[in-house]
Every structure is written in structure tokens, then in C-alpha cells.
Amino acid sequence: MTALDLLKDLIAIPSVNPMGRDLTGPEFFETRLSDYLAQLFRRLDVYHERIELAPGRANVIARFDSPGARSTVLLDAHQDTVPTDGMVIPPFDPVVKDGRIYGRGACDIKGGMAAMLAAFVRLVQERPAGAANVIMSCTCDEESTSIGIRDLVKMWSDPSRRGRLFPQPPDVAIIAEPTSLDVVVAHRGATRWKIRTTGRACHSSRPSDGVNAIYRMAKIVSCLEEYAEQLPRTTPAHPLCGPATLSVGVIQGGSSVNVVPDGCTIDIDRRVIPGEDGHVAMQQVETYLRQRINFDFEMLPPWIAGATLSDDENGPLADRLIQHIAPVAGTKKKIGVAYGTHASRTAAAGVPSVVFGPGSIDQAHTKDEWLPIDELEQASQIYFRFCANAPTAG
Numbered sequence: 001m002t003a004l005d006l007l008k009d010l011i012a013i014p015s016v017n018p019m020g021r022d023l024t025g026p027e028f029f030e031t032r033l034s035d036y037l038a039q040l041f042r043r044l045d046v047y048h049e050r051i052e053l054a055p056g057r058a059n060v061i062a063r064f065d066s067p068g069a070r071s072t073v074l075l076d077a078h079q080d081t082v083p084t085d086g087m088v089i090p091p092f093d094p095v096v097k098d099g100r101i102y103g104r105g106a107c108d109i110k111g112g113m114a115a116m117l118a119a120f121v122r123l124v125q126e127r128p129a130g131a132a133n134v135i136m137s138c139t140c141d142e143e144s145t146s147i148g149i150r151d152l153v154k155m156w157s158d159p160s161r162r163g164r165l166f167p168q169p170p171d172v173a174i175i176a177e178p179t180s181l182d183v184v185v186a187h188r189g190a191t192r193w194k195i196r197t198t199g200r201a202c203h204s205s206r207p208s209d210g211v212n213a214i215y216r217m218a219k220i221v222s223c224l225e226e227y228a229e230q231l232p233r234t235t236p237a238h239p240l241c242g243p244a245t246l247s248v249g250v251i252q253g254g255s256s257v258n259v260v261p262d263g264c265t266i267d268i269d270r271r272v273i274p275g276e277d278g279h280v281a282m283q284q285v286e287t288y289l290r291q292r293i294n295f296d297f298e299m300l301p302p303w304i305a306g307a308t309l310s311d312d313e314n315g316p317l318a319d320r321l322i323q324h325i326a327p328v329a330g331t332k333k334k335i336g337v338a339y340g341t342h343a344s345r346t347a348a349a350g351v352p353s354v355v356f357g358p359g360s361i362d363q364a365h366t367k368d369e370w371l372p373i374d375e376l377e378q379a380s381q382i383y384f385r386f387c388a389n390a391p392t393a394g
Helices: 003-012 031-044 110-126 147-157 213-234 278-290 315-329 343-348 373-388
Strands: 047-054 057-064 072-078 095-097 100-102 133-139 172-175 183-187 189-198 245-253 263-272 334-337 353-355 370-372
Touching: 003 031, 003 100, 003 110, 003 373, 031 047, 031 057, 031 110, 031 133, 047 147, 057 110, 057 147, 072 110, 072 147, 072 373, 100 373, 110 133, 110 373, 133 147, 147 343, 172 343, 183 315, 183 343, 189 213, 189 278, 213 245, 213 263, 213 278, 263 278, 315 353, 315 373, 343 353, 370 373
Parallel strands: 072 133, 072 172, 172 353, 183 334
Antiparallel strands: 047 057, 057 133, 095 100, 100 370, 183 353, 189 263, 245 263
16 A cells, blocks of 8 residues: 555545535535545554544544554644635546646645555554554644644643543654655744624715725725734744734625625734744734724634744754655755644644655645655655654654
8 A cells, every 4th residue: 555546545535625615515524535544544453533523524543552662653634625726637536647646635735644644554564663653643624723633632632631542642743744855843823813894884875874894994904004014024034934924815895886884804814923922913913903093893803823833842853854854855954934734733732843744835725736756655755764763752
């Protein structure tokens, strides 16, 4: 069972995250992929659990115990993909051509999952002496609200959740994302929330009888544009992750062109860097706006609060991983990235964590998503080497 064979299977099983949209159909949510993973772990005869977190959404987690192991490695990859809108290739047809494999999720992150699964299968079958205990975590809903990883970390951070999968916390964690086989030791986090303005509806033939909520929001958006421009000057950039940023991504308001709108909302994406707190970042935005806006508005609670990955605690783990990368893929380096990953959650739960996997972030979410097959195979070898030769904690 090679990594390529596994990846073909994974791509052919749709697991599209609706990303908050009201969408239904056989391609949405992770149910079918969770079925496949549970069957795989049953065939391997390893202890595993399927933990249902929402309709169609489950974490599937398996554990390999190595006799005499003194450390436990967590390998995590998410099951969901982004939607297929705008793709110019068949999204669920795993085509192999010119050293690449194409399809939705090939790069983000079914390729990394396949590489991890192939390494996990090999560990179970070969049982190398001196291997670590390994937990293979296939989490749900990474692309939207992160319910999968938030529940996963409770399995060791909440004493009432301790069980056979996590009798103790893992010693280290490797999170699969496309890193071109470099090791990500730091990344930014996203805080996302809505701002709402309210007005008073009336007939558009007499707009002065009402209060236009969209006009009000326009003033807020203008202030936020100024705030975003100032942010790099007021918040020093992280040496690996770059600057803090703010972006308004969605605006919604009004019901008809002949009605003065009484409501408008925007969605804000505030990328925080290591050392920043997502909730404090929101408060800073609110303070800035209230000093400049002469009407009331509502800051809605964030649906995700920026968790970052800092390079303060994961240096030894990254160095050890790089030692196993070199014989397989040559010289690689420790890097920081602008996007967020599950590593922020595992690190916040007390587990030194890095991000590592095949493929480039440049191909993630693209209209013709693909993954280099050589990196897929190299990543699987590296995951195996690391887990098979990690007898000590940390």
C-alpha cells in the first residue's frame, strides 16, 4: 500500500468543506472519507476511534504502540478540502501525469495524509525496534471552524477525556501541510469576526426618512482600510512570518434596490503574528473605530480567534526532523509562513509542534491542484524515519 495508491483513493473520495455555505450533496463533508479511514485502520488491526463532532464530521484517530517506547509522536492531517468552484480539471479524478498527481486535495492536504498513512502502515507492519508510539490523527473541518483539532487537543488537555488513545499527552506533533519539505517552526494565526451596522428602512424615493446602514458601513470600511495601512508600522513584523495584516473579505446588506437598508455586515480577517493575542487584536480594532466613528456599531464574537505557532519551543524537534529529511531529500531549512495550521492548537496544548509535508502552498486551493509524486514518496519516507528512530521524549 504505497503513498501514491493511498492518495489516489483519498482524492477519489470527496470531502469538501462547505465553508459555512448552505450546501448539501454527496461531495460535501467528511463522512465518506471517515468511512474509508476507519476501514483502513480496521484492516491494520490497530486501536482506533471515530469521534463524531457534528453531522457528517468526525475525527478518525488510530494508535500504534511500540514495545519499550519512551515517546509518543502525533501525526495530524485534516480530512476536508476547500470547494471545487472554478476548477478546470475533474476534482475527484486522480490523474497522474508528468510526475504529478492532480485533483482536489492532492496538495492540501490529502498528499500529506497519504504520506503519513503510508508511514503509519509501514510502522504497524514492520514494527521497527526503537520506534516511538505513534498516533495518526485524521481531523475534520480544518478549512473553516477547526472543530476537529479543538476537540483533539481536549483528549489530552482535559483529564476527563483521557483514554486509550491519549493516556498521556504526545511528546511532539507533526502537522501535515504543503511546505515543500521545509520545516515550518512559526506561523501567523487568523482572527475572524463580523461588524454589524443598523439603520432605519424606508422607501428609496424618500431616503432622508431612513438611515442607510450601508452608508454607515462604508465609513467603517474606510477607517479599516486606513488601519490596515498603518498596521505594519504599529506592529513590528515577525522575522519568520512577516507582518500583521487586516482585510475585509465580505460585505452584505440590503434587501432591495428600492428600500433604504436597515442592516449591513462585514467579515474581517485579522492575521496575528506570534506574540499577539487574537482577542486583544480585535479590541484594538474596536478602539480605533470608536475614536473615529460617530454612530454605534456592533462587534460580533469571533468564530475563530487567531492562534499562532511560535518558534520558542520547537527548535529541538525541528532540528531532529531536519536530520531525517537530509538523507532523503537533501538540505532543507526551518521557515515561517503567513498561513495558519493545526500546529498552533497542539502547541498551545503543551506539545512542541512543527508543520511539514509534501507540495507547495502555491498549488493549494488552485483550479488545477497538483502534487509532485517524488515529494509524496520522500515525505512518507521521512515520516517513517522520524517515527522509527525517535526513542526519547522531546
